[in-house]
Amino acid sequence: MEDQKKKVMVAIDESEFSRYALEWALQNLHESIANKELLIFTVQPISDYSYLHASAYGAAPPELIRNIQENQKKIALNLLDQAKDLCNKYGITAETVTEVGDPKELICEVVEKSKVQLLVLGSHSRGALKRVFLGSVSNYCVQSVNCPVLVVKKTA
Numbered sequence: 001m002e003d004q005k006k007k008v009m010v011a012i013d014e015s016e017f018s019r020y021a022l023e024w025a026l027q028n029l030h031e032s033i034a035n036k037e038l039l040i041f042t043v044q045p046i047s048d049y050s051y052l053h054a055s056a057y058g059a060a061p062p063e064l065i066r067n068i069q070e071n072q073k074k075i076a077l078n079l080l081d082q083a084k085d086l087c088n089k090y091g092i093t094a095e096t097v098t099e100v101g102d103p104k105e106l107i108c109e110v111v112e113k114s115k116v117q118l119l120v121l122g123s124h125s126r127g128a129l130k131r132v133f134l135g136s137v138s139n140y141c142v143q144s145v146n147c148p149v150l151v152v153k154k155t156a
Contacts, residue, residue, distance in 0.1 A: 001059075005036060005037050006035075006036040006037070006117045006118075007036060007037045007038075007039055007114055007115060007117055007118075008025075008029075008032075008033055008036050008037070008038050008117065008118045008119075008120065009038075009039040009040075009041055009110065009111060009114065009116040009118070009119050009120070010022050010023055010025055010040050010041070010083075010119075010120040010121075011041045011042070011043075011079055011103075011107045011119065011120070011121050011137075011141075012040060012041070012042050012079065012080075012083055012122070013042060013043070013079075013134065014075070014079060015122065015124065016154070017122035017123060017124050017152075017154050018089070018121070018130065019054070019083075019086075019121035019122075020122055020152065020154045021120055021121060021122030021123075021151075021152035021154075022040070022083055022086060022087075022120070022122075023043070023086060024152045025120045025150070025152065026086065026090040026092060027043055027088060027090070028068070029120075030090060030092070030147060033092055034091070036117075037095065038087065038090065038092055038093070038094040038095070039094065039095050039096075039097060039110075039116065040075050040080055040083045040086070040087070040094045040096045040097070041096075041097050041098070041099075041106075041110055042079055042080055042083075042096075042097075042098050043076075043098070043099060043100070043101060043102075043103040043106050043107070044069075044073060044075075044076045044098055044099070044100040044101075045072070045100075045103070046100060046101055046102065046108065047068060047069070051155070053136065069100075072100075073098070076096065076098040080096035080097075080098060081096075081098070083096065084096055086099045086136045097110065103137050103146075104137050104140040104141065107119070107121075107137065107145075108140075108141060108144045108145050109149060111141075111145045111146075112145070112146065116145075116147055117147050117148070118147060118148050118149075118150060119141060119147055119149045119150070120149075120150045120152065121138045121141060121149065121151050121152070122138075122151075122152055122154070123138055123151050123152065123153040123154070124136075124138075138151045
């Protein structure tokens with residue numbers, strides 16, 4: 001068996017909950033994260049452009065759609081830069097990755113593809129009813145990935 005460095009992945013979005021989860025992991029798991037590869041991952045959502053088609057009477061200008069996609073990518077890269085800066089404050093170097101798609105599915109795919117040994121996620125602290133109707137990325141990942149998952153819940 002090859003001697004491969006263990007990987008930890010923290011999946012983030014623009015919410016305060018994922019930033020809290022990243023910071024919590026950096027503070028409380030510092031010793032174990034410092035000796036592993038840290039991957040910070042964020043998803044650029046697939047945009048629904050139907051409102052553009054309706055407002056443009058069926059033909060949204062391609063440059064408008066391209067501008068929206070470029071803006072989403074800039075937002076994701078800025079978010080990853082902020083996360084990397086936070087990691088640097090704790091003396092930890094992180095690799096960053098962003099992809100476009102459904103967060104639940106992409107997180108699970110990246111965990112498998114990158115051979116992650118621990119996935120860290122923030123919890124939006126939705127109640128049971130909201131989780132049923134809106135879905136929960138953390139619940140989906142807990143059920144779907146083949147590694148331990150740490151869900152960090154922000155307390156009041």
